[in-house]
Amino acid sequence: MSVKSEVSNWKFSTFLENNNNKFNKNDILNVLAKQDMDEAYQIISKWNNYSPTPLISLNKLSKELNIKKIFYKDESKRFHLKSFKALGGAYAVEKVTKGNKEITVSTATAGNHGRSVAWGSKKLGLKCKIFISEYVSEFRAKVIRSFGADVIRVKGNYDNSLKECIKQSKQNNWQIVQDVAWQDYKLVPKLTMAGYSVMMKEISEQINNQQISHVILQAGVGGMAAAMVAGIARYLDNVPKIIVVEPESAACVLESIKTGKIEKISIKKESLMGGMSCDEVSLVPWEILKNSVSHCVTVSDDYIAKTVKRLASCEFSEEKIIGGECSTPGIISLIGLCNDFKIRKKINLNEESNVLLFGCEGDADEELYQKLLN
Numbered sequence: 427m428s429v430k431s432e433v434s435n436w437k438f439s440t441f442l443e444n445n446n447n448k449f450n451k452n453d454i455l456n457v458l459a460k461q462d463m464d465e466a467y468q469i470i471s472k473w474n475n476y477s478p479t480p481l482i483s484l485n486k487l488s489k490e491l492n493i494k495k496i497f498y499k500d501e502s503k504r505f506h507l508k509s510f511k512a513l514g515g516a517y518a519v520e521k522v523t524k525g526n527k528e529i530t531v532s533t534a535t536a537g538n539h540g541r542s543v544a545w546g547s548k549k550l551g552l553k554c555k556i557f558i559s560e561y562v563s564e565f566r567a568k569v570i571r572s573f574g575a576d577v578i579r580v581k582g583n584y585d586n587s588l589k590e591c592i593k594q595s596k597q598n599n600w601q602i603v604q605d606v607a608w609q610d611y612k613l614v615p616k617l618t619m620a621g622y623s624v625m626m627k628e629i630s631e632q633i634n635n636q637q638i639s640h641v642i643l644q645a646g647v648g649g650m651a652a653a654m655v656a657g658i659a660r661y662l663d664n665v666p667k668i669i670v671v672e673p674e675s676a677a678c679v680l681e682s683i684k685t686g687k688i689e690k691i692s693i694k695k696e697s698l699m700g701g702m703s704c705d706e707v708s709l710v711p712w713e714i715l716k717n718s719v720s721h722c723v724t725v726s727d728d729y730i731a732k733t734v735k736r737l738a739s740c741e742f743s744e745e746k747i748i749g750g751e752c753s754t755p756g757i758i759s760l761i762g763l764c765n766d767f768k769i770r771k772k773i774n775l776n777e778e779s780n781v782l783l784f785g786c787e788g789d790a791d792e793e794l795y796q797k798l799l800n
């Protein structure tokens with residue numbers, strides 16, 4: 427059966443146009459500087475076992491959707507950590523500890539950021555404390571412990587784990603390496619974003635002078651999306667349409683774009699896309715996203731398992747792809763947008779389009795991955 431016949435009734439949940447979209451390269455590079463991205467690439471590309479992750483063609487899906495090309499950046503292969511987060515936290519640890527072996531590093535995490543911070547700390551021989559909420563799976567906790575970190579589980583949600591992390595870090599003089607910014611805490615989140623921008627540097631070389639017309643970026647607190655926008659400003663010759671995708675239950679970027687200011691939302695039900703289940707866009711990413719995103723879209727959890735299975739069974743591409751829950755919303759939203767003929771036309775998604783998607787993680791949570799697959 428063709429892909430289209432199976433996915434032709436998939437829908438996105440919400441779609442919003444950003445009335446404040448006026449992509450300005452200089453403004454973006456004032457928030458995340460060219461030099462910061464260049465330095466991150468210089469350092470990370472010298473790490474042991476570094477190699478660019480694959481940019482895979484979803485040629486079967488593009489044929490069915492009548493789109494020229496769909497590029498899928500496969501972060502399941504990132505340093506055996508199985509997500510792009512490997513680039514951010516570990517890099518920030520290296521930069522802020524500056525070779526000082528006495529420092530204890532701490533962070534709060536939904537999973538992948540903590541894994542990166544723990545891995546980076548282990549590489550440098552540093553002690554590490556990772557705070558997780560009750561929603562983070564024991565599997566993810568186990569992987570973090572395997573890098574020698576202490577894992578502290580906190581009752582409640584991510585916010586509670588962050589509060590506890592800040593409290594204990596103050597008491598014990600630990601160095602917090604957080605990917606979320608707040609007033610007076612912006613340097614480290616910027617470093618994590620500089621680390622993520624390595625993805626766009628790689629992509630700019632992998633696309634071989636082809637122009638990307640649309641990019642769909644997953645957002646939790648917006649760090650990865652904003653880093654990719656900065657990477658576009660730094661490394662690409664053209665400006666694609668920039669579309670942010672979020673879980674329908676946690677659309678904090680969409681709600682902020684709607685009003686033009688940061689909105690804290692209330693999450694009624696945690697999305698299966700745990701890393702993207704965030705209630706407030708982070709300050710530094712917001713400075714970039716507010717004027718550079720062209721559209722926001724949200725998707726429901728209903729299509730996640732179906733997408734994971736199709737990626738694994740070569741229905742979208744020639745090769746098998748291991749894509750975890752957060753790898754799916756780019757694909758789901760693209761299919762939904764293509765199925766809506768009015769919107770498809772409005773945003774110029776057609777047979778001339780080259781669409782860039784991010785496979786943010788592989789089976790980072792193996793147990794959840796197996797459940798989604800079966």
Ligand SMILES: Cc1ncc(COP(=O)(O)O)c(C=O)c1O
Pocket residue numbers: 509538643644645646647648649650651700701702704752753786787
């Ligand atoms: C695994 C994972 N965690 C977290 C995020 C969200 O990143 P950020 O919080 O920087 O927006 C994503 C993707 O957006 C992701 O794939």
